[in-house]
Amino acid sequence: MQENHVKPFGLKDKIGYMFGDFGNDFTFMFSSMFLMVFYTKVLGISSAAVGTLFLVARFVDAVTDVTMGRIVDSCKPGKDGKFKRWIRIMAGPVALASFLMYQSALADASMPVKYVYMYITYILWGSICYTGINIPYGSMASAITDKPEERTALSTFRSIGATLANLIIGVGGPMLIYTTDANGAQVIRNGGAIFPLLAGIFSVSAIICYIVCYKCTTERVKIERDPNEQKITLKDTIKAVFTSRALLGIVAAAIFLLLSSLLLGSINNYLYTDYFGSSKALSTYNLITMICSLLLATVVGTIAKKFGKKESAAVATAFTGIVFIVLGFLRITNVWIYVAITAIGYIGVNYFNMVIWANLTDVIDDIEVQAKERQDGVVYGVYSFARKIGQALAGGLGGYALSIIAYDEKAVTQTQSVLKGLYNLGTFVPGILFLCVAIMLAFVYPLSKKRVEKNAQVLRERRKNLE
Numbered sequence: 001m002q003e004n005h006v007k008p009f010g011l012k013d014k015i016g017y018m019f020g021d022f023g024n025d026f027t028f029m030f031s032s033m034f035l036m037v038f039y040t041k042v043l044g045i046s047s048a049a050v051g052t053l054f055l056v057a058r059f060v061d062a063v064t065d066v067t068m069g070r071i072v073d074s075c076k077p078g079k080d081g082k083f084k085r086w087i088r089i090m091a092g093p094v095a096l097a098s099f100l101m102y103q104s105a106l107a108d109a110s111m112p113v114k115y116v117y118m119y120i121t122y123i124l125w126g127s128i129c130y131t132g133i134n135i136p137y138g139s140m141a142s143a144i145t146d147k148p149e150e151r152t153a154l155s156t157f158r159s160i161g162a163t164l165a166n167l168i169i170g171v172g173g174p175m176l177i178y179t180t181d182a183n184g185a186q187v188i189r190n191g192g193a194i195f196p197l198l199a200g201i202f203s204v205s206a207i208i209c210y211i212v213c214y215k216c217t218t219e220r221v222k223i224e225r226d227p228n229e230q231k232i233t234l235k236d237t238i239k240a241v242f243t244s245r246a247l248l249g250i251v252a253a254a255i256f257l258l259l260s261s262l263l264l265g266s267i268n269n270y271l272y273t274d275y276f277g278s279s280k281a282l283s284t285y286n287l288i289t290m291i292c293s294l295l296l297a298t299v300v301g302t303i304a305k306k307f308g309k310k311e312s313a314a315v316a317t318a319f320t321g322i323v324f325i326v327l328g329f330l331r332i333t334n335v336w337i338y339v340a341i342t343a344i345g346y347i348g349v350n351y352f353n354m355v356i357w358a359n360l361t362d363v364i365d366d367i368e369v370q371a372k373e374r375q376d377g378v379v380y381g382v383y384s385f386a387r388k389i390g391q392a393l394a395g396g397l398g399g400y401a402l403s404i405i406a407y408d409e410k411a412v413t414q415t416q417s418v419l420k421g422l423y424n425l426g427t428f429v430p431g432i433l434f435l436c437v438a439i440m441l442a443f444v445y446p447l448s449k450k451r452v453e454k455n456a457q458v459l460r461e462r463r464k465n466l467e
Contacts, residue, residue: 016216051399069381170286249445258390308449324431
């Protein structure tokens, strides 16, 4: 139910929630875009070995994500709410763990030492610390408001936060990390010494963002159990979660989305520097896509309200997939034409990113309607694990794909066959995966506009009866 003495939902909540993902993505996006570059080009670890790391870490996540979700659901609310406390507790650890991953001083260490360092620091950050803050943060959306249109606004503002972090890292990162050598080739600046400096700056920035999130958001929706209902066991909860078509549908869409987006982000670092020979063009591409995303945020709510989140997102992601596949056949050599086409095409994926978090709260509502038990943390834990699967597969696929096309990490210039392979990896592969996202949304994910509105009304009536 909603407490009467709590101030109503407003802009302060949106801004606060936006800063939460701003903080998350200072470490997440830096990892997604540049961690493989750091491992391969600074530490000299093979791309296949890095891909294996990402896959192994996901087995750890299978335990930590769901466990954290269960902990969040089981803990009694504190004075600062059920979810906000974890932002306060975990802000420092996740920032420190991120910083520890980028220590270029180990470049001259033995390979066994590098492997141990890589595994310990990556799992500490991604499987433990990031899980400890991201799952409560994501679950908190359904406690801030119970109205579908307000949750769409939260999702949009969350995506704006991610966009701002992406803007800083995606635009500034390539310009700061890469430099041009005497032969005109793009190389890592100062042998990689730039990485710990940037990681430290981003970690401090993340902490500041988490503080703003904590101060500005309010948990106002209190979920109370009907005392006459039979207590639902963990087995019942897991059964309800894993038999939910809505959750399975959004999980499948999320895996394909992360797989395509992060693979593209990773491959772009090699495509722009090796194929096009222009890290500045990569910064320009990231800048344009981020500006488009911010502009898109002004109309997302209107489009989603009129056509439905499921319906509009399916069309948007299909558009992106088609653009990238067509781009693959065109075999563009002019980098600025390539930047323009890909930036326009990516608008569709940016739209889905704006509404996906509202989709997840819709899933949580749908499971509560069916099972009569709300498990925000467990559902978000399962979803978070699915996202990490997409992240791992993207890293693994990216690493293995680079090996398949015979990419040479030590070479200043690549062969023509490798350059052709990089172009295919940056166009055809993500294009097909984006189409898979659209298919999952259109034919598997069942929460249409009509069903979402019906679920919201059912839950509102239930909570009124408990007052």
